[in-house]
Amino acid sequence: MNSEKQYLDLALSNDRDHLFQTLDSMLEFNIIVEHTTLHINQCHRLIQEIQDAYTIIYQQSIHQKQVSCRKVLTRDVQAAEKFLHSIRCAVQSLEPSKPWLSDLDVRNRKFKHLIQSYKTLIEMYMAIVLDNQRRFSLFFEEQIKQIQPAIDIEQIFQSTSPPLPVQILLQRGERTNDERIQQWMSTVQDVHKDLQVLANTFKVLSELRNELNIIFERYRRRWPLILHEGDFVYVIGDNLDLIEKVPVGFLHKKNCNYKLIVILVIVAILIVFFCVEIILLTN
Template sequence: MVDIEKQPLTAPQEWDTGIPPSPPLNITTIQRQNSELLDVSYYKSFEAIADNVIFNISEGHYNVEKLKDAHKMLYEHTPETDETARKNRETLSEQTAKLEISFQYLRKAVATLEPSKPTLSDLDLRNRKYKHILRSYKDLLEKYINITTESQRYTSLLFEKHIRSVNPQTTVFDMERAIASTGEDSPSVFVQVLMQRGIRRNDKEIQHMMMIVQHIHGDLRQLALTFTKLTEMRNEVNILIEKYRRRWPVVLQEGDMVFVIDDELNVLQRTQVGQTIDYDSILRKRENRNKLIAAMITLVTIILLIGIVVSTTLFSDF
């Protein structure tokens, strides 16, 4: 009997299981007919889950066949005194448990992939993915901006240290003006004048210090330019995020039908192409629904509080 315990539960994809390979899944090329839109909460991991499910189904065929052979071999070694039968039974029990786990995974994964929304185009999913990209992009910009401002702070301290080593009489106002003078000249005329007011020695040490200040001032100028560009980019992203945040409701067309959906992909209205859609009415319904939900929550909270007060009063009387 083949010792199926030595067969890995998760077979490498290059194994030849004798089963025709499943065609690769490509979301962009799937032709959905009378199908439903995937729940957006699972969209990002859809391809990974689907590919894993396809592989596990193929692997399941292989493991089931091995289990079938194991049952047959166990039947042929029925005597309880047969050591081979006992070992095979233990192996069969373990493999059955592993296969059960594999099927439970498939059950949950298939349920996860089950469509749950009306038939619509993928436009809203692309919009959602774009929103995610925008937010991720903004996070990256924020991180870069924070690094830039932190670098500006450290570089400014270094700049101040070297200027004061040449001109100890430099005031706080002078330093602020020197740091802010990040124009085209490096160092700026003000910085050059500020340093010339300091120690008047034309030795190599002072010349070297002047060169260092010039380099640091150039660094500050570059950091200032970087910060300006990043701020502009962040403002642009904020505008796009606000634009897509306010892009409600989303109108999608499927054949002769037009669907108006909200941010949760719920269909708010369904009408024929060419019919007028009263967006104000839809918006009012949405606002009224939100108010109704808030009122219900408030009412339930009040009832609970009254119940707690009454219960406390009754128990206190006893």
């Protein structure tokens, strides 16, 4: 009697520990999702501020004015990169659950919505970067073409920090002591740096998008999911919708019927075969 009671107490203790572990896991999952969603929303606002800053810089550069928000832009770009790194780590730490049907809506829908929001954020940022790369590249090329003697544009685009070809052009204005040329070349130099920042940002975003595509593919391959819970077997689709719900007994009966049909078909074929053989022998 005592041994049975000890066994029962041990079983209850194990069930309680498992329940606490499950609750802790779900709580941790929900906290990470909430924080990551908050970071995604904050990053959306930052990216919009980055777009506004690039627009101001572009307009001021066209009119050869002193750019006032480049430091703010640098700060926002760095902050956006930190948010993206945080979101990336959070997404990689989460895994969609599979074990219980009742848990699908709680975790998997949140996870799927989270990675979709993350993908939308990356694609929106990439679109902004590409648009500004196009605008700044055209402006940069137009400015370089006005320089005499002519300089190889490809050489300038391929140059890395420090941008030596632009430095050389800047020194031309300094040598002639022409303030207008100095201001012009200083603007060209700053735009060249902007293009380098945009290129680096696009490279980072491309890597993040490739990682996310792998997560999407790995997650997609988990479905359809077949779950046996109680007296039913559930088939869950990629969109977490219920494709089929079949009673276990009915499913077993259906399998038996399929086997019976196969056996009857084989017997019928054998009967026909023997009948044909008998007819041929009698003739």
